[in-house]
Amino acid sequence: MTSSRSNTILVVSFLILVQATGALAGFWLPAIATEIAEDLDLNASLITYPVLLLYICAMISSLFAGGLVSRFGAWRSSQLALMCMGISHFMFMEGSLLLIALGSSVLGGAYGLVTPAASHLLAKVVTSKNRNLIFSIRFTGVPIGGSLAGLIGPPTALNFGWQQSMAITIIIAVLLCIVMQPFRDRWDEDRCASSTILRNPTSDLKLVWSLIPLRWLALSGLCMGAIQTTLTTFTVNMLVEDLDYTLIAAGIGLSTVQFSSIFGRVAWGWLADRLNSGLLALMCISLIAAMCAFATTLLSSSWSHLFVYSLCFVFGLVGMGWNGVYASEIARLSPKDDVSKTTGASFFITFSGVFLGPVLFTSAYSVTQAYNTTFVVTTVIALLAYIFIDKAKRTLVKAGKN
Template identity: 35%
Template sequence: MRNTLAPLATTLTVQSLVSMAVVTVPVLAPAAAPETGVPASYAGIFIALVYGAGMTASLVSGPLVQRFGAIRVSQACLVACALGLACIASGSLPLFIVSALLLGAGYGPVTPASSHILAKSTPPERMALIFSLKQTGVPIGGALAGALIPTLVLWSGWRMSALLVAVACMITVIFTQPFRKALDSDRDPAKPLVVASLAGPLRYTLGNRDLRRLALCSFFFAALQLSLVSFLVTHLTLNTGLTLVHAGLMLMAAQVGGAVARVIWGALSDRWGRPTSVLGFMAIAMGAAAVAAGCFTAQWPLALIALVSVAFGGTAIGWNGVYLAQVARLAPPGKAGDATGGALAFTYAGVLFGPPIFTLLVGWGTGYGVAYMLVAIPSVVCGLWLLGHARSAAEHKEKELGPMEND
């Protein structure tokens, strides 16, 4: 199935709704806090539980996709997210924990499932662009939650707002059903779901040197990305004197920069044909942008802060599409879901541990500015590592092709 429009539209829609479901909870938190007695600041713990569950779920996604099909797994993810939001609407603290686990179970397998679909429906020369377009579903979902949920809360209350997003997830389940026959045609109902097969994703990732390199780098990229999203507003308000509104606009600029840059980086990677080099340059650029952000002071003009924020978002948020496309390329035939699940375990680990490490750095007295500079170092090292590998691979290829060209 070479037509990529239907698979792209389907996976983008699912990705957007699942991302919106996850972001809905921290957006609702301030409105729910007075009634539930749970401080809004606890949303950080909730998100950590979500990504912890998502990391585990991504590992089991490969065998599930092979047995039930990527669309069916995507539908199950949407149902899990809907149930998780219903638990939030209950207002019960124990069910909040269940909600985080359900949302994580819904979030984790979505990317491996969509990678499985897109890997078989996308021409190789367009893979990075298509994967990057699909990954814009993450910031789109976050933007939808930020734009719609506050209005829904004013209109119907926080409980009904959670339920309305749950209904949207269930409507998307119905929307995806007509595509199931075509997109799940390669499923194997006899695929065993045993412990050995569930370890497959990590086995593929750790057993392939190139996949292992990308996965390890993604840990540090994701850690820096979440440090940007989690602490930029606080850094700006404390250290530059910006109001909360202006600091929020800088974060929005970073998010928009990331969404647009994902498409640009994907197109560049396809055109140049060197995705590892593109990731290497992005890693160095995101490190440089983090250092620049760490230097923010009250003397910086607002326009320059905005420019650095866009550059920070364009690199630290914009890398995912090129990364996932390259993981799918390196995967054995029909194993894109397994390889993506294994690689994402490292990525989610970066999401899970990055913000707490940043918090520890700040708590040890470094300050937000120095903390940004410190978390930039691993990304720059990874960038140099990727560029060095890409150069060595290119030189090796030239040596192999040399005699053929002389002939």
């Protein structure tokens, strides 16, 4: 497959839409949690459990993504992910706790498919000069979809009912799946009908672990995943409880984090290509993240809003802007025919950080009783990410492959 500009634009455009639809689907429940809680007579904080279930299933499906991509092709796997997104929201529409749980599981299965399939397709169209930028542009679908969920979800749920609001994601997912169909044969020409779908789920993990640079890179992804989740989970709590912000003012801080990540993903991808080193860019990201986390430990109510929001902006640039370069480096360091397998396994490790980050942070908070002080944990995790990336780089230099 040639890496012409038209091919690149076509693939990246569809993959951004798939990623944005996934983010829209994933953030929709949290965005309307209060409406769901009121209707079902539950505490809104219980939305944590469907989200947790989503990520557990995403971890599991990511290990099987390589087999699906090999058997049906990455394009069809992306369509399958879209259909699962639509099915999950159709299940949510029923309104029972059981189907919300089952729907979250289905949505998690879709989540785990998206990135391995996307990396497989992008590997066909990128060049060594634009690889990091293209991978990073694809990941802008996450904040785009998340922002749309926050903007569209609440008013739709209020005006039409939270169950009826699910129709939006269903319609978008189905339409995008249909529009993608004419291009399927062209982009799935490397599929193999004899490939096994249900394989030993540890085989891809063993592959990643056997490739030493990939092993260290995946461990850095675990750390960065922990940082990203900690940042998005505890920013509002920290601003409200430690700095005496109103909920609206704290929401602006979180929005600043999310908004800056759009620029961060593209900027870091561009810089990695200019440096001709994604690993060097990731080292810069982790080091700046450590600085931001440490600066957060020093925050107090006496600091100006402008400075605090500026810190949120920079923290968002690094704490949520690393994904594209990370996925690009996984593809670069992987055997050509195993990109989807190594990506799935690496993101299984990354998703593990999604759990570990909040758990470690919450445990530390029980001791410090202050959110800003607890960001010292995030500082340490960021420094660990730097060390792991450095080890990956040194391994490549030693092998003469950097």
